[in-house]
Structure formats: structure tokens, C-alpha cells
Amino acid sequence: MTHRLLVIGGDAAGMSAAATAKRRAGDAIAITVFERSAWTSYSACGIPYWVGGAVASGGALVARTPEEHRRRGIDVRTGSTVIALDPVRRSLEVRDEDGTISSHDYDSLLIATGAEPVRPDLPGIMGRGIHGIQTLDDGAEILKTMARAPRRAVVVGSGYIGLEMAEACVQRGLDTTVVDRGETPLQMVDAELGEQVRTAMSGMGITVLSNTEALSFELDEDGWATAVHTTAGRLDTDVVVLGLGVSARSKLAVAAGIPVGHRGGIRVDEHQQVAGFDGIWAAGDCVLSRDRITGEHLHIPLGTHANKQGLVAGTAIAARAMGIEPTLTFPGVVRTAVTKICDVEIARTGLGEREAKAASIDAASATVVATTKAGYFPGAEPITVKMLADRSNRRVIGVQIVGKAGSALRIDTAAMALWSGLTVDELAMIDLAYAPPFSPVWDPVQVAARAVIKELGY
Amino acid sequence: MTHRLLVIGGDAAGMSAAATAKRRAGDAIAITVFERSAWTSYSACGIPYWVGGAVASGGALVARTPEEHRRRGIDVRTGSTVIALDPVRRSLEVRDEDGTISSHDYDSLLIATGAEPVRPDLPGIMGRGIHGIQTLDDGAEILKTMARAPRRAVVVGSGYIGLEMAEACVQRGLDTTVVDRGETPLQMVDAELGEQVRTAMSGMGITVLSNTEALSFELDEDGWATAVHTTAGRLDTDVVVLGLGVSARSKLAVAAGIPVGHRGGIRVDEHQQVAGFDGIWAAGDCVLSRDRITGEHLHIPLGTHANKQGLVAGTAIAARAMGIEPTLTFPGVVRTAVTKICDVEIARTGLGEREAKAASIDAASATVVATTKAGYFPGAEPITVKMLADRSNRRVIGVQIVGKAGSALRIDTAAMALWSGLTVDELAMIDLAYAPPFSPVWDPVQVAARAVIKELGY
Structure with missing residues (x-):
């Protein structure tokens, strides 16, 4: 019998999951997506640039329209608001744009309701x-x-x-x-x-x-x-x-008895399944993600997590539909984030002073100013890098960057270091890209690592 | 008694080592550097930009002049060519600019003679x-x-x-x-x-x-x-x-009986010490570096390695002078390199098809075209990423990138993955920086990882 998947929410997480599940399980699965708005699969992160005029239209932010999803065999119902979830009867109650209320049964359910501004x-x-x-x-x-x-x-x-x-x-x-x-x-x-x-x-x-x-x-x-x-x-x-941040849009889940944590986020396992609720998955801005540094489950709503979690959930649901074991897992996050204001780029990964203190980590830190290219190269810009390391094991636990063009993406080097649990000593000696138009001979992140080493003692 | 360190060659590796040894060992060490030219501590990698006119003068490429080093207590002798090394008597023969030949004894010797164009x-x-x-x-x-x-x-x-x-x-x-x-x-x-x-x-x-x-x-x-x-x-x-590449400038070492390998490079241990020659270290473009992927010892002359190896050698020599154990080691390389031609950026890390085959690694590979920013964001440029993974363990073994502004430094993400031995599956799920002005929601390197996963099977 065909496995029935219902998805609540048609943006990044919901549609990534739906598309993945369809691709993997094919005819073994029938997918219906309920989306309140008229849009699917759009880049919410692009909205400020649309409002500011850098991006010409809201439509430009749409990666895949409802019609494109339908052509791939996913029944997308826009203008449809899910008003109730019954996890025992495994059914949803849905209100259409014209006010009609209908009931829908599922074998698997994905909650991808997103977040809402505080x-x-x-x-x-x-x-x-x-x-x-x-x-x-x-x-x-x-x-x-x-x-x-x-x-x-x-x-x-x-x-x-x-x-x-x-x-x-x-x-x-x-x-x-x-x-x-x-x-x-x-x-x-x-x-x-x-x-x-x-x-x-x-x-x-x-x-x-x-x-x-x-x-x-x-x-x-x-x-x-x-x-x-x-x-x-x-x-x-x-x-x-x-601009006070967002909280998880999880009232529907709460009303169904699903427990939530930090900022209303739903707690899920590494397959994005809601613990204790067989057949219910959740992904994207409505869930909690495990911070790999502290082990905390935090609400960190970002499009990149939503896409990855959607992929994981879709893979797991497809596996359920096909009666096999799911393989892909969501491994948690290291709190990487990046933004810009005017020509100043800002990025962070891991813990800042506040979070380190809250996690009772005795942190050594150093802040350095380097350049984005060899100092003598035209267009070299100042870049400030702050790095924190755990004194007990010398591991990098957080990096922050502020600088002009060519600064922010260096946070990925730091994110990779945190991910693999590298010490400042290891990070300082890694074989990063060097050429005068791209970097000084000691990469700014490594300059920061060396400064922390000096602080910690050789 | 004061430890006598002689250094042959006053560019990146030699002067990094000398400066490090002096900083660590202070008055316990007396350092003399013999440099053939009139220059010290310059960026050889910057020469094409000087010739092309982007950098105004050769002097702009000099990070620290002989006089600046002398002020820090290092006896730098420019215009001095070392013509013989006697590792048994522990002495050098040196010819000055005016033709005078003198003999100098050492306790420790650092060979940092660099490379020469083929x-x-x-x-x-x-x-x-x-x-x-x-x-x-x-x-x-x-x-x-x-x-x-x-x-x-x-x-x-x-x-x-x-x-x-x-x-x-x-x-x-x-x-x-x-x-x-x-x-x-x-x-x-x-x-x-x-x-x-x-x-x-x-x-x-x-x-x-x-x-x-x-x-x-x-x-x-x-x-x-x-x-x-x-x-x-x-x-x-x-x-x-x-532009046929360079080989190690190691004739002096060879004449002294020191064995050399690939392109004339001197083989050293992880403290940059020459095996079998107590008291002799070597660093920079004249040595071999261990490739962490294949274990081979290769001649990979790059300023970034020269600086790191100089730091390691200087630390080891200072430790010798102070009678303590050296701590810092050079952990090898993953063959990261980057350059540009016009507005096209090119980078690689790890192995290409040729090197994988030579190392008898059965590699899966995929090449993807992504964008440097969210596709809808002004200034998004195409970026091509090729990734190779070892079929036997799914580890990333090489990445190559060609693209316009904002492409090349993404190789550092790949270099970090190789360094830590991550699989394509792990790399695909890591928490990299995402915001529309900086990256599409799936980082181009992760798009490549996903393509390799598809090639390998889920």
C-alpha cells in the first residue's frame, strides 16, 4: 500500500523533505503538502535584500514554485492552514482559503511550520x-x-x-x-x-x-x-x-501534546523524528538543533539547517515507506552565522564569551587584526578575528570575525576546526590556501590561533 | 655556554626560524644568518605582482629588513654565500661579497637555501x-x-x-x-x-x-x-x-652527504631535523614535506609551509639551546594551492585524478557548477567544484575549484575536511556560513560532496 506522507509547511525544510522522499521512494509514497501562503521553497533570508532593492522581486527568491513541485508528483496545497493534529488517530484538520475544513490521515507526518518573529x-x-x-x-x-x-x-x-x-x-x-x-x-x-x-x-x-x-x-x-x-x-x-529574533511556530505541535524547548522549538532525534511520537518528524525553523560544543538543544533557525534537516527527514520517511533503515542523520550544529552591514562582513561560529561562561567553560581568548590579502597587495583590508579555546584541552570553541570584503567566509575554516574538535595548536599548522591576492602568508584565522597559543602557553 | 646557530638563507624559513629561536632562547643562543642577496624575509610569491605593476616596488615585498632583524639580536650577513658545509667538524665555509673566505663553527645549523627555477x-x-x-x-x-x-x-x-x-x-x-x-x-x-x-x-x-x-x-x-x-x-x-617549476637548492647539502629526494628536496623529521645529521635542521623550499593523504615526502615549495617550518625548526633549535624537549611539530601538508588569472580564481587541495591513480586509490569523483552567492543575489558568479573521494572509505581526498570572485578561498573548507579525514557524508552536513550575499543555501563544496555521495551510492 502506498505510504501517505503529509507535510505541514511548504518552505525550505518541508519541500526539501518532500522532494527527497519522492525522489527516494517514488510510487511507494504519496505526498501532500499544506502551505498557508501562495509560495513554496523560497529564501526567507533574501527578504531584506528584496525590501532594500538589491533583489528585484519576491518571485526571484522562490527556488521552486508549487507548480514545479506538483510536476514532480507532490500534491502541494497552497492557502491551506492546518488547524489541528491528532497524533493518535494520525490525522490533520485543514482549513482551505474558502473556509472549508477537511480531514486527512497520514502514515508519516512532517511538521515544518517554521518560525515567527518575536x-x-x-x-x-x-x-x-x-x-x-x-x-x-x-x-x-x-x-x-x-x-x-x-x-x-x-x-x-x-x-x-x-x-x-x-x-x-x-x-x-x-x-x-x-x-x-x-x-x-x-x-x-x-x-x-x-x-x-x-x-x-x-x-x-x-x-x-x-x-x-x-x-x-x-x-x-x-x-x-x-x-x-x-x-x-x-x-x-x-x-x-x-528585529527581536524569532521563535518556533509550534502551537499546533504543543496542542497535540508534543513537548517543546528553547524558544518553542520541537526536540527531535538525529533522524528528525519527534521522540515518543511514532510517525512524526519535524525539521527547519520549528525544531531544536543539538549544539555540538555544549550538547544543548537550541533553536537556531537558519535556511541552511532547514535544508539539511529536510533532506534527513525526507530520507528517513522514504526509508519508512520502503521498509528499510534510514541512514542519513543530522549531526548537529556549531552555531555558524554570517551577515553584513554596508561593506562590513560579520561572522561567528561556536561560542562567544557569554556562551562559554554559561557553559562553564574556562576559555582563553585572543583578538587579532590581520589583513584579508598579503599586506602589500592592492585591496588588502583589515580583518579582526577573535578566537576562544577551552583551557582544559586547548580546543577551539568559538571564533568571531569582523572585516571588509574577503573576511566573513574565513569563518568556515573555524567552523571546520570546531566540527572536528581541533586544538588551536593543530589549527595553526594546517595547510590553508596562500597566495598574495587571497591571504597573508599566515591565514588570519591561524594568526588568531597563534595568539591564543601564546595566551595558553606553548 | 652560548649555543651557536648558523642559518643558511635569510628568506621566509630561515628568518622565521632565526626570529623564533631568538625569541624563545634569548641570550642562550647566538644566531648568524648568511644570505647571498641583499634582502631578507621577503614574499617571493609577490614577485609576479611587482613585475605586473600591482605592487609598486620590490621593497614592498620585504616583511623585515636585515637591519630590523639585527635590531632583534640576529647577526644577518647579506652578500654572503655559503660554499661548503662540514657536518663532522660542524662548520661552514662562507664567501663574502669581496671574495674573502671565512670559516664558522656551529652547534646547530639550519639549511634554508630555498629553491631555484628549473x-x-x-x-x-x-x-x-x-x-x-x-x-x-x-x-x-x-x-x-x-x-x-x-x-x-x-x-x-x-x-x-x-x-x-x-x-x-x-x-x-x-x-x-x-x-x-x-x-x-x-x-x-x-x-x-x-x-x-x-x-x-x-x-x-x-x-x-x-x-x-x-x-x-x-x-x-x-x-x-x-x-x-x-x-x-x-x-x-x-x-x-x-615557468617550469622549481627544484630544491640543495647542492651544498648533497655535497655534505645529506640525502635528498623528490626534486632535490631534503628529507626532515617532524621537528625539521635532518635524519642522521645531529644538529642540522632544514626548512622551507629546500625540504620535502609529508603529504598527509598518501604519506609521500614531496617537494612542495610554498611560502606558507616555509613560515610554518621555520617556526617549527626555530622552536626545536631553541629547545636544543635550552636543553629542553621540543614540542611543536610540522604535521605535513594536504597540497593546498591557490592562484588567479585575470578574474578567474583557481584552487586545489589534496589529490587530482593523476595523483589518485598514482597512489592506487580507487576514487569516485563529481564536478558541479554552483554559484558563489545565492543565485538571485547581485554579483553571484558561477563556481565549478570537482571533488574526489576514496571509494574504500568515502573520505574526501581532493578538491579543485575554478570560478570568479569569491570562489578560491572555499578550498580551505575542503583542506580542513582532508586534514581531519572527513567523509563526503560528514562534509555534506557541516554547519558552514550561509547568508545570501556569501553563499547559496548549500555551500558549493557541499553541493560537490552531495554529487560524490550520489556517485558512491547513499
């Missing part, structure tokens, strides 16, 4: 012109606000989406202010590197109010936001972007 | 205007030829120095032809990627004559080269660059 319970926060940025529809919504020719923008929060959106606002000619709770912007890097981010933001005309919290939003008679009240005073504005 | 025994090869490129003096020499306003250049050989010099010649406005024995230029990558290199070279106006050998050089009455005779006919020229 929207703190502040007066006026539901006003018009106050936007979270997570789905293509969110992008379309803020562009409607942008069509009203706003002059001023306030971004609340300075996570990478907040920063990318602040840049998008500046690119659209808006007078832009970022209101941020922290000491320095972009908490994905430690304070000394955050200061460089602040400088880059100031350089492009963004006002950064640190140690500041949003308190309420002033709305006009039509419900449009006109000002943000903060602990640093009142800020007139025409558009507000919420 | 100069095949062809009629006319010693003519004027025929240049190998290895030392700053070589750079100064070819610039003298360039001052004669040549119109045509022939580059013999298509290694990376040959290619970089061909580009430099074009940048100086010369009509440039590369004569190359191989099927495709730049043997550091396999033929299908070499074809892309050929296209890039043609695109900048370089004529590439493949399957062609230089036979002899025609000289005028003053001894200047005027033409190259090749198996494809006669080529008029005003300047010739030898």
Missing part, C-alpha cells in the same frame, strides 16, 4: 506599519508600507535580521534608528567586535540607541504606527521593523 | 632576457629586461608562476604566448578545469600552445633571446619567462 506584548504592537520579517508575505506587507513613502524607520532589536533590515531602510532613503537592549549591536559577536559593527552602522547613517528598550507604539486614527516610545525617549517613525 | 639544458637557455622567477633579484633582473621596452613575451610552462607571470606580461602590454607541454594549462587542476583556465587566459589575450615543448632559444649577437623554437614552430620574442 512580538513582545507592548501597547500598540499590533498597529499597522509594524512588521516582523519571516515569510515572503511579510516582505510583501512591508513593501506595501514602503509604498506609502515613509521618511523614518525604527528597527527594534539588532539581531542580524534587524541589521539587514536597517540597511534595507537606509537603501530606501529612510532616516533609520535602531533601538537595542544590548550594550553593542549584533549580539552574535562579543562587545569589542560589536563596537566595530556600531561604527559601520553609524558610517552608513544609522542611529544606534544601545541599552534602550521599546516601551509602546503610538498609532494614528487609522491604526498606523507614528512613534515608538523607548526608555531613551520618543522616536517619530513611519515604519517599524521588529 | 632550467632545462636547451641550446641558448643561458641567454639574456630568459628569466626564472624565484628571488627578489630575479624580479629586479626581469624588470631590467622590461625596461628595454619588449613587445613580445614567451612563457615556457604553465605552472602557477608561469600563469601569474603571463598575466604580468599582459599587464605590461606585451603580446604573450604560453608554451606548455600539457594538454591543458595549470596542471595543478585536472583537464576539465584546466580548460576553464585556458578560456580565461584566451580572454585576456594570452595565446596558449598546449602539447608543445620548447626546443631551443635564438640569441642575438649581444646574447639576448630573440626567439624560442618549439615543437609547434618558431616564436619571436623579446623576453622569456621560465
